[in-house]
Amino acid sequence: MEITVDFLKKVLQNNYPNYKKTVDLANDLKVHYNGRMPDDLISKRRPNEPEEVKNYRKEIYVPITKNPISKVLTSLQKIRRSKDWVINYGNDMPAIVRTGESLKDYCEYHYPGFTSVTNWVFSELLGQYLLDANAFVAVVLKKKQTNENEYEEPVAEIFPSENTVYYEEGAVLVVKSRDVIPYMTPGGRYTYYDGRIYYALTPERIVRFEQVRKNGQFEIAIDYEHGVGELPACKTGGVFRERVNNDTIYESRIAGMVPHLKEAAREYSDLQAEVVQHIHSEKYYYTATDCKACNGSGRLSNDKICDKCNGTGLVQSISPYGQYLIKQKELGTAPQPPIGYIQKDTSIAKLQDERVDKHIYRALASINMQFLDQTPLNQSGYAKEVDKDELNNFVNSIAEDLVKIMDNVYRYICDYRYMISVPDKETRRSMLPVISVPEKFDLLGSDYMISELKSAKEAGINPIIIKNMEIEFLKKQYNANPDIASELECIYEIDPLPGLSEDDKLVMLNNGGISEEDYAVSCNITQLVRRAKNENSGFFKKEAKEKRDLIYGYVKNLMEKTDGSNTKRILGAGMKDEG
Numbered sequence: 001m002e003i004t005v006d007f008l009k010k011v012l013q014n015n016y017p018n019y020k021k022t023v024d025l026a027n028d029l030k031v032h033y034n035g036r037m038p039d040d041l042i043s044k045r046r047p048n049e050p051e052e053v054k055n056y057r058k059e060i061y062v063p064i065t066k067n068p069i070s071k072v073l074t075s076l077q078k079i080r081r082s083k084d085w086v087i088n089y090g091n092d093m094p095a096i097v098r099t100g101e102s103l104k105d106y107c108e109y110h111y112p113g114f115t116s117v118t119n120w121v122f123s124e125l126l127g128q129y130l131l132d133a134n135a136f137v138a139v140v141l142k143k144k145q146t147n148e149n150e151y152e153e154p155v156a157e158i159f160p161s162e163n164t165v166y167y168e169e170g171a172v173l174v175v176k177s178r179d180v181i182p183y184m185t186p187g188g189r190y191t192y193y194d195g196r197i198y199y200a201l202t203p204e205r206i207v208r209f210e211q212v213r214k215n216g217q218f219e220i221a222i223d224y225e226h227g228v229g230e231l232p233a234c235k236t237g238g239v240f241r242e243r244v245n246n247d248t249i250y251e252s253r254i255a256g257m258v259p260h261l262k263e264a265a266r267e268y269s270d271l272q273a274e275v276v277q278h279i280h281s282e283k284y285y286y287t288a289t290d291c292k293a294c295n296g297s298g299r300l301s302n303d304k305i306c307d308k309c310n311g312t313g314l315v316q317s318i319s320p321y322g323q324y325l326i327k328q329k330e331l332g333t334a335p336q337p338p339i340g341y342i343q344k345d346t347s348i349a350k351l352q353d354e355r356v357d358k359h360i361y362r363a364l365a366s367i368n369m370q371f372l373d374q375t376p377l378n379q380s381g382y383a384k385e386v387d388k389d390e391l392n393n394f395v396n397s398i399a400e401d402l403v404k405i406m407d408n409v410y411r412y413i414c415d416y417r418y419m420i421s422v423p424d425k426e427t428r429r430s431m432l433p434v435i436s437v438p439e440k441f442d443l444l445g446s447d448y449m450i451s452e453l454k455s456a457k458e459a460g461i462n463p464i465i466i467k468n469m470e471i472e473f474l475k476k477q478y479n480a481n482p483d484i485a486s487e488l489e490c491i492y493e494i495d496p497l498p499g500l501s502e503d504d505k506l507v508m509l510n511n512g513g514i515s516e517e518d519y520a521v522s523c524n525i526t527q528l529v530r531r532a533k534n535e536n537s538g539f540f541k542k543e544a545k546e547k548r549d550l551i552y553g554y555v556k557n558l559m560e561k562t563d564g565s566n567t568k569r570i571l572g573a574g575m576k577d578e579g
Contacts, residue, residue, distance in 0.1 A: 003172075003200045003207045005218050011166040011174050017245045022134035022161035025241075025251060028258045029131045032265070033070070035063035041266045057269045064268040065261040068360050071372045072254060073127050075443050079399050080122050082438035087118065092430040094422050101151050103414050103431050112142075112155050117409060121402055124158065125236075129401065133238035133250035134161045136175055137405055139412035140199050140206060144222050152224075154416040156409045157199075158236070165198065169246055173201045173233050183212050203230050227419045232412040237401050253367070253398060260363035264356050271352040290314065368394055369443075395441045403435045449473045467498035486540040491529050494548050497522040520555045528554055 016022075031038050042058055079085065089104045107117045114120040128135055136159045145152055159175035166174040181195040195211035198218070208222035226232060238250040290296030291313050294306035298313040305311040364370045368391045414428050422428050453469050474488045492498060496518040497505055509519045521528065528551045533539045536550065 016164045026132035032065040035066045037061045084438045086436045089433045128158045129236040133252045135236045138233035151417045228415045256366035257363040260359045264359035268356045274349045495525045
């Protein structure tokens with residue numbers, strides 16, 4: 001297929017066949033994440049709702065649903081903090097590639113705009129991937145190097161669904177860039193700064209079109225033979241939805257949040273109106289002041305209803321901060337005091353507020369991330385339990401999608417940069433990094449883990465299980481201080497009686513249920529570990545058996561000095577003196 005300016009003009013005349021489907025799927029999530037008003041929900045009048053109330057709801061709309069999606073994105077940033085998130089480059093860089101121009105140098109230290117591809121993934125790609133499963137990620141050239149000995153600087157650009165112009169699977173992709181370019185009128189009198197940029201990609205070429213005239217005239221700015229052998233672009237992807245027009249349509253992995261977010265937005269808008277009508281104080285008082293426009297009759301000389309008092313015949317000011325006037329002469333003697341406040345029922349507003357919170361909770365629960373909700377753990381009607389396996393599977397599927405996109409990006413960048421200097425395709429493949437998909441993710445917060453521990457202890461769970469739960473908590477709590485984390489983990493690892501109180505240990509010792517050695521180690525585990533750390537370089541890196549032998553060696557040595565009978569001495573000053 002010949003990619004020319006005429007070809008671009010032709011495809012611009014027709015919409016991408018799946019345009020509406022893909023854009024609608026993306027907008028269902030973007031409207032909440034971007035904080036835009038969901039007009040289809042807010043603009044609809046409720047039954048018997050006055051027009052002014054509907055308009056007021058639109059004017060004061062607040063994006064209450066933006067926060068939960070933002071929390072999900074922030075939490076998923078932790079994927080890169082997983083211990084098994086590794087990007088491993090081999091040592092197969094061809095000698096012909098100049099020093100400082102390797103794929104690792106470019107992708108990890110000099111990647112344009114983000115320093116590294118990984119930074120780009122977690123700064124831009126992750127959010128766009130979750131919000132728009134049918135966006136395209138393509139490797140493009142923003143500019144062409146002028147010197148033959150310079151390496152090209154390709155970058156990955158994300159093209160949202162709304163910017164897909166034409167797509168023929170495996171053959172050609174035409175997309176509109178979010179970048180713009182300045183251009184001048186023919187005489188050079190005016191400069192415009194909204195020039196459009198389009199890319200056309202095929203398995204062999206990439207062509208960049210730039211607008212040069214106001215009437216939509218384009219010129220080819222870059223025509224590059226990349227030699228990848230496949231379309232250097234892929235969809236962000238997600239969950240398979242359907243295949244239409246020889247094109248796969250995906251749904252975001254967080255699309256399950258959408259119904260609940262819509263309900264939260266709609267009911268929060270209703271809540272705002274309810275608060276105005278039923279929460280704010282409204283004052284009333286008795287008056288004998290007639291409307292001057294109609295002299296208290298409520299009608300004008302032409303028998304039309306008075307527009308100053310709305311037919312009441314009274315001077316009035318009705319608003320949440322106003323007051324109602326009651327005509328005294330129609331009631332006889334006014335009660336005392338003549339001024340008071342209207343008592344309002346606030347139960348509906350409270351109910352709506354709870355319903356909004358539940359919708360947000362259910363939105364997070366739909367992807368098993370309800371632990372991100374701010375609802376107190378003990379609040380009635382909320383279940384904070386999290387299926388860790390399901391959560392791990394959910395996050396793992398996202399990590400797999402990201403790694404798949406990264407693999408493509410690294411491969412396309414490698415081909416763009418080294419196609420000429422390293423013409424052999426297999427050699428270029430050996431230059432690519434290997435990215436491991438993490439299997440364990442540290443997403444749960446400390447509050448949640450403390451609650452779990454408390455429940456486990458109250459339920460009398462086996463001390464070994466509690467021990468492992470406490471170790472997991474310590475790793476998270478002291479993630480930023482590995483020295484403390486290592487010491488505490490070692491204490492829990494060696495302690496033979498974890499989770500037992502001092503009284504329980506003593507009872508077991510007196511009953512012959514445990515040895516004096518285990519009792520001594522468990523009661524003095526902290527100072528024993530610290531002594532071992534001070535006396536043995538690299539103690540925490542040793543194997544578990546080696547560390548255990550050292551600790552028990554200290555205790556045996558002390559017991560031999562005290563003839564093995566004075567346990568209290570071992571547990572008292574003697575142990576500290578030895579330490």
